[in-house]
Amino acid sequence: MKLSQLLATKKVVASGFAAIAGLSAHSRGTEEVVLSSLAPSILAEQGVTEYYALELPRGTVYNTSEEIIAADPDVRRYTIQSVANVSDLDVVIVSRHAGTVALLQDRYPGAQVLDSVTPDQIAGKHVVGTLPPHLITAVGAYTAVTIRGFDYAKDGDLAGQELAARIVIADKPLRVVEIN
Secondary structure, X not given: OEHHHHHHHOEEEEEOOHHHHHHHXXXXXXXXXXXXXXXXXXXXXXXXXXXXXXXXXXXXXXXXXXXXXXXXXXXXXXXXEEOOOOOOOOEEEEOOOHHHHHHHHHHOOOOEEEOOOOXXXXXXXXXXXXXXXXXXXXXXXXXXXXXXXXXXXXXXXXXXXXXXXXXXXXXXOEEEEEXX
């Protein structure tokens, strides 16, 4: 489904990056749905079990809601599920940020580290890090890693004590399943 179709048919409650959060004002439907760029663990903490996410190529940056609307990207619908046990899954750290990797290796010693992944590399594994929803669907379990209050424009590349103080590793692993 295209974003334009979602905005025309649903009452979108959008959250996450400012440009995405602003999309709520452009929706015209009555059935309320969530559209978000937030990590699934944050959405789950908010009581969200089903949501839509934009399908964006890696490195895509939009500064305004209008830029997103003009691009009219695809959106996918997902459900968030809990995972009871991850002890039998291989742990993989996925991050391009050296400081984050170092902090995660302390917590998950011996875990394989990948900075760029394909679904085949992470299929059935417990991934700890940052992934878009379409890749999370390939994993056996996902533990999101986020930075509290992160704003790339002002934070840039956090490191050291500031990174350690603001990094958030989700308490519970989860699974994200695409709804067709």
